[in-house]
Amino acid sequence: MIGERIKKLRLQHGMSLTELAERAGVAKSYISSIERNLQSNPSIQVLEKIATVFHTTAENLLKENQEPVAVDNEWMQILKEAMESGVSKEEFKNFIEFNKFKQGKQ
Structure with a gap:
């Protein structure tokens, strides 16, 4: 369920419920109700705000059979440096x- 995935990401990031709420700009009580599966159908806007905090997408939060993909700050910095240095997609x-x-050859 979406709430369980959000809670898992929050704990993996060492974030309190209050901190997530502040960073996402969403009421703490609303995030709490999502995590406890009392609110099982949050709006896409709310999911996008939460996903942004975890450097992922709302789509990744919604995927049932896959753990949400979170990008840590070090990966974000590497990506930012690559983009700033002119590396194309x-x-x-x-x-x-x-x-x-190369890995397949080894």
């Missing part, structure tokens, strides 16, 4: 594909 994708190929 295509170059980044090529690097990933090359790395997968």
Whole structure:
């Protein structure tokens, strides 16, 4: 359920309910009701606000059979530096594909 995934992400990030509420700009009581599955159908706007705090997407929060993907601050900094240094999406994708190929050869 969506509430369980949000709570798991919050705890993984070492965040209190109050801190998540403040960062997302959503009432603490509303997030609490989502986490306790009392509110099982939160709006997409609320999910997007919560997802942004965890550097993920609302879509990732909604996926039933997959753990939500959270990007930690170090990954965000690496990505930001790559973008600022002029690395294109295509170059980044090529690097990933090359790395997968290289790992498959070993």
